[in-house]
Structures are given as C-alpha cells and as structure tokens.
Amino acid sequence: MRGEQLTRQWKLVSLLSGRVGRSLAQLSAELGRAKRTIQRDIAVLEAAGFPVLSESRDGTVYWRLLDPTHEAAELSFTMAELMALYFSRDLLQVLHGSPMQEALDSALEKIGARLPASGHDLLRQLKQQTAVSVTGWKDYSQSSAIIHALNRAIRHRLTVRIQHKPLKAPAAQTRAVDPYRLWYTGGGLYLVAHDHGKRATRTFAVERISSAAITNQRFTIRSDFDFEAFQRTAFPVHGGQPQPVRIRFSPEQAPYIMERHWHDSQKLVPQEDGSVILELQVGSLWEVKRWLIGWGADAEVVQPLYFRNEIEETAKGLVATYTRKGRISNE
Numbered sequence: 611m612r613g614e615q616l617t618r619q620w621k622l623v624s625l626l627s628g629r630v631g632r633s634l635a636q637l638s639a640e641l642g643r644a645k646r647t648i649q650r651d652i653a654v655l656e657a658a659g660f661p662v663l664s665e666s667r668d669g670t671v672y673w674r675l676l677d678p679t680h681e682a683a684e685l686s687f688t689m690a691e692l693m694a695l696y697f698s699r700d701l702l703q704v705l706h707g708s709p710m711q712e713a714l715d716s717a718l719e720k721i722g723a724r725l726p727a728s729g730h731d732l733l734r735q736l737k738q739q740t741a742v743s744v745t746g747w748k749d750y751s752q753s754s755a756i757i758h759a760l761n762r763a764i765r766h767r768l769t770v771r772i773q774h775k776p777l778k779a780p781a782a783q784t785r786a787v788d789p790y791r792l793w794y795t796g797g798g799l800y801l802v803a804h805d806h807g808k809r810a811t812r813t814f815a816v817e818r819i820s821s822a823a824i825t826n827q828r829f830t831i832r833s834d835f836d837f838e839a840f841q842r843t844a845f846p847v848h849g850g851q852p853q854p855v856r857i858r859f860s861p862e863q864a865p866y867i868m869e870r871h872w873h874d875s876q877k878l879v880p881q882e883d884g885s886v887i888l889e890l891q892v893g894s895l896w897e898v899k900r901w902l903i904g905w906g907a908d909a910e911v912v913q914p915l916y917f918r919n920e921i922e923e924t925a926k927g928l929v930a931t932y933t934r935k936g937r938i939s940n941e
Contacts, residue, residue, distance in 0.1 A: 748798050
C-alpha cells in the first residue's frame with residue numbers, strides 16, 4: 611500500500627506541475643481514485659511543504675504547484691521535472707571523470723538546492739523502490755584535456771593529430787583525423803572521425819587516445835557521411851557497410867532475446883521449436899562475435915557461412931584452452 615501511495619503522489623506532483631492546474635474531477639479521472647482520496651493526497655503534499663496553490667475559475671477550483679523557478683527565466687522547469695532530473699543522477703556515472711560529468715554534477719547540485727526538503731524526502735522514499743546500477747563504465751579522469759581538445763576541434767572543424775593505441779596494437783599510432791562527433795555508446799565515449807591515412811570514417815575509443823594536437827588545417831565534413839546512418843549499423847560501436855546476419859537462439863533463451871531491443875535493424879522470427887532467429891544488418895561482425903561468445907551453445911550463427919565458420923574456429927580455440935588448463939590444474 612505504501613508503495614502504491616508513493617507512486618500516486620509522484621504522479622500527482624507531475625500532474626500539478628502544469629501552469630494551468632487541474633480540478634479534483636480531472637485528477638480523479640487521471641489517477642483513477644476518488645476525489646476524497648485525491649484531497650487527502652494534496653493535503654499530504656501541503657503538510658510536507660510542497661507549494662500547492664488553489665485557484666477558482668468559473669466556479670471550479672484548480673490545483674497546481676508553484677513553479678520553483680523564476681517566472682521571467684528564459685528556461686524553466688516544473689517541480690516534477692526538477693525532481694526527475696535530480697533522481698536520474700545515478701545514470702550519469704558513465705561519464706565519470708569527463709568534463710561533461712563535472713558540468714552535470716554542478717547542474718544537479720543547483721537543481722538539488724532548488725528542491726524543498728519535502729521533495730528530497732519523496733525522492734529518498736522512491737529510491738527505496740527503484741534502484742539504478744551501471745556496470746562496465748569507464749573512468750575519463752585522465753582524458754579531460756583530450757576531451758576538451760576534441761570538442762574544440764569538432765566545434766571549429768579543425769584537423770587533429772592524435773596518438774591512439776588500438777586494442778591489439780603493440781604501440782600507439784599517430785593519426786591525422788577530421789573529428790566529426792564525440793559519441794557515447796556501448797558503455798564508453800568514442801570519437802567518430804575521418805581518418806586521413808585510412809581514407810575512411812573510423813571510431814576511436816577516447817580512453818586509448820593519449821594526446822590530441824589541434825592543427826590549423828580546417829576541414830569540411832564529407833558529403834557522404836551520415837551519422838544517423840552510421841549509428842544505425844553499429845553494434846554497438848563500429849558502423850560501416852551493413853552486413854546481414856542471422857542468429858538462432860535456443861528455446862531457453864528465446865524469451866530473453868524477444869523481450870529486448872538489441873539493434874535498430876533487428877527482426878525476430880519465432881520458430882516452431884520455440885527458438886527464435888534474430889536478423890540484423892550491422893557494420894562490424896567483430897562486435898557481434900564478441901557478443902555471441904557470451905551466449906555459448908544457446909546461440910548459433912545461421913548466416914553468413916563464413917561468419918559461422920569463424921565462430922566455429924573460436925569455439926575450438928576455447929575448447930583447446932580449457933582442456934590445456936584442465937591438464938595443468940590436474941597436474
């Protein structure tokens with residue numbers, strides 16, 4: 611019951627945050643509760659210190675929350691919007707150490723200062739019902755100056771010489787790139803840029819960039835570059851020419867696959883035996899391969915054949931690795 615009441619009061623705060631206000635009849639219809647219950651909820655909000663106002667228009671009383679921001683401000687938020695923004699701060703862990711995270715923390719502190727004590731109390735109670743956990747995020751505290759430089763280069767369309775160490779390379783490589791966009795995806799921050807040496811659009815993990823020197827050379831974004839199209843082919847980071855992939859998931863894992871969104875191009879084809887085939891159009895099979903290995907025998911590549919063979923070779927390598935380690939442990 612307490613959880614239901616908290617949820618209803620949160621919705622009530624949202625409904626009362628409009629500038630026009632709502633009547634008891636409107637609130638009763640929208641919340642699906644009797645007018646007397648709504649009146650009690652409004653009284654609870656008032657007792658908690660929420661600035662609830664009532665206005666009579668044409669013989670009907672309308673209720674609303676006083677806007678906590680200055681009426682003349684160019685941009686203002688309702689009480690519910692401020693509370694929602696402040697409540698979402700745990701989601702921003704993924705930008706830890708970056709200049710964006712510092713600015714967001716500052717903005718959220720200002721938002722928190724605007725909330726009444728009663729607003730903080732309601733948020734604390736809601737947090738006891740809803741938890742947010744983010745795993746696998748990266749620390750950008752050592753990349754602050756590089757992110758600043760990349761943002762400046764993107765804004766002014768200036769070529770950058772970066773030192774970047776690919777994941778499997780023995781040493782960093784110098785690249786001249788035209789930076790198009792910083793992109794947060796797949797738990798990390800990436801630079802999407804035109805690589806002069808490769809003569810192609812590439813994606814660079816920001817934490818693997820050790821330096822970024824801005825040049826005086828201006829660039830124009832290539833006419834054939836479409837970030838939205840590039841983004842649609844990524845799974846989740848590397849985009850490119852879309853390639854069709856069909857993967858069969860076992861009946862045991864089919865419900866899990868079908869209840870989630872994996873990619874914008876996905877098509878789900880249920881099979882008679884309870885399994886499901888996931889069809890994708892992606893730009894990088896390397897990322898799909900890494901994802902598939904985690905599913906073990908519950909995922910089977912149907913097409914393309916060369917990709918199926920590649921997964922088979924990887925599986926043989928896994929068997930060899932664990933067989934060898936098993937012998938070592940037994941010795």
